[in-house]
Amino acid sequence: MIELDEIDRRLVRALCADATQSAGALGRELGLSQPATWRRIRRLREAGVFGPRRRVDLDLEALGFGVMVFLGVKLATKGRVSLDDFERAVRAIPEVQTVQHVLGLFDYRLRVVAQDLPDFERILRRRIMTLPGVGNVEANVVLSEERLPGPL
Known part of the structure; x- marks a missing residue:
């Protein structure tokens, strides 16, 4: 772990x-x-605080994605094969922005974008619910989002 002074913190905030x-x-x-x-x-960078890549912050609404949903996914069966199969299949869905393997009520948390609610329903029914091992899914539709500066 690297020790950050106030100038380092200000530098990281400015770069973010x-x-x-x-x-x-x-x-x-x-x-x-x-x-x-x-x-x-x-x-x-050498300490691993951030990598060498620069990223683009996409405006999803400008690209036609007006709905963002966080899904909790509980697998019906667990085991290394089930997890690997699920992860491999979910990576192939372009509307899935992030996949997090988590502890708690669900096994995975997905961030999914869609054009609108009917489009999300199509993604849910035809893509998410047909993934290997999916047992239970809970959806949380994002009403608004505010990005915070983080812990620095």
Whole structure:
């Protein structure tokens, strides 16, 4: 685990808000020189705080996905084969954005996007419910979402 000082925390928050900022711009915001900013970024990357990839934050509504649903999925049977088969099959569904293997009432938590509720019903009936081992599914439709800055 890496020890983060206040400047590191501010740097990580700034990069989370906009990873396209130059080291010079970040340095000006933090009161550091460009080389000092690059050294901190490199140290954070080498420590595994974040990876070398830059990601795009998609606007799902602009792409036609107006509905987001979190699904709790309980498998009817458990075992290494059941888990592997389920995970392999769920990865092939493009509307599934994330798959989390969890402890609790359900075995998996899925984040699913759809154009609208009829489209979600189609995805649920024809794709999710037909996956290997699916026993019980609980859906939570997202009404609104606010992204928070995280623990830093």
